Amino acid sequence: MRVRLIGIGPGGPDDLTVAAVRALESVDVFLVADKNRGVDDLVDVREDILRRHTFGAHRVIVVPDPPRDRNPERYGDEVRDWHAARAAAYESVLLEQVRDDETVGFLVWGDPGLYDSTIRIVDRILERGRVRLDYDVLPGVSSVQMLAARHRLVLNTVGSSILVTTGRRLGTGIEAGADNIVVVLDGGLACSELRGQWNIWWGANLGTDDEELVAGPLTDVLPSIRAARIRAKNARGWVMDTYLLRRC
Ligand SMILES: C[S@@+](CC[C@H](N)C(=O)[O-])C[C@H]1O[C@@H](n2cnc3c(N)ncnc32)[C@H](O)[C@@H]1O
Incomplete structure (x- = not known):
């Protein structure tokens, strides 16, 4: 077979x-x-x-x-x-x-x-x-690639590395010094607990007709992200989101 x-x-x-x-x-x-x-x-x-x-x-x-x-x-x-x-x-x-x-x-x-x-x-x-x-x-187009394309982003800064991790492991990555981080599998928006200055490029239901995009300083845009998650969920019955965090 x-x-x-x-x-x-x-x-x-x-x-x-x-x-x-x-x-x-x-x-x-x-x-x-x-x-x-x-x-x-x-x-x-x-x-x-x-x-x-x-x-x-x-x-x-x-x-x-x-x-x-x-x-x-x-x-x-x-x-x-x-x-x-x-x-x-x-x-x-x-x-x-x-x-x-x-x-x-x-x-x-x-x-x-x-x-x-x-x-x-x-x-x-x-x-x-x-x-x-x-x-x-x-191979297929991953949600991470789609996030980068939709925000017209280069995921890494020049000469730097990227950590790709889950909401569950975000804290561990930050403790280890990561400052440019792609997060998947985060149903609970773990980034809302972060201290310090971060920018976020966030996307939900990427690639669908109901995709949602938000970008900006994390603390400023968190309310917009929460509202967009609810819209995405209401539109399709599911919400999956991926985001890049970069320390300012
Ligand atoms: C089990 S992982 C699968 C990842 C998948 N293999 C990929 O290449 O994107 C599920 C996670 O991928 C991300 N994801 C999958 N589809 C997505 C979409 N359309 N928009 C945003 N994030 C998505 C979310 O973080 C979701 O929690």
Whole structure:
């Protein structure tokens, strides 16, 4: 069985590479994770991409995501268990609903190499040894790239480095001296706790028709960011945001 992990960009149906669009055409069966969080729109975005960019026949199998504790005591253990449960769920679908001579496609949000577990899950399926497969990865436009493009930003300052981290790890990054930081996976706007002078370039639901952008001195623009998060959530039923923080 051939498996293709195809980066589909962060939400806009036309933000795929030409190689990704060609890869879509080679797929017989798409497996789409249903996160089961009332965000049908995330499945709809993937279906829209298939409607626009594929012409041949294919099947779509929506695989319910195993439940997950979002605030576990031991984050690493919880994520490992969740990956194992996802691997088992996909393994069953592959064994029961896909033939050996078919090509399977995973539509991976953004880029598969940035804060996404699909590569790890496919590796797990391989380790379990019940499904024989070969896989490749097609890169996608990440939310970080889209943020930079929308704000017409160079993410690094001249000769400097960038830390890419999560809301959960933002404090640790700052304690370690980072002063140019891209933050993803931050449902709680961890930057609102920061001390000192920072500029922020923020974006939510980037690439969609309802994207929101705010930039400026952090303390001045926090109320606008909070209001924009609510607008984005109301417009689509979900909000995902990414931002660059730079110390003044
Ligand atoms: C699980 S990570 C997936 C990242 C994805 N693989 C990528 O390349 O962008 C989810 C996080 O990515 C960011 N993200 C994904 N899509 C986004 C979008 N359309 N607009 C803004 N941020 C987005 C948010 O920080 C979100 O919490």
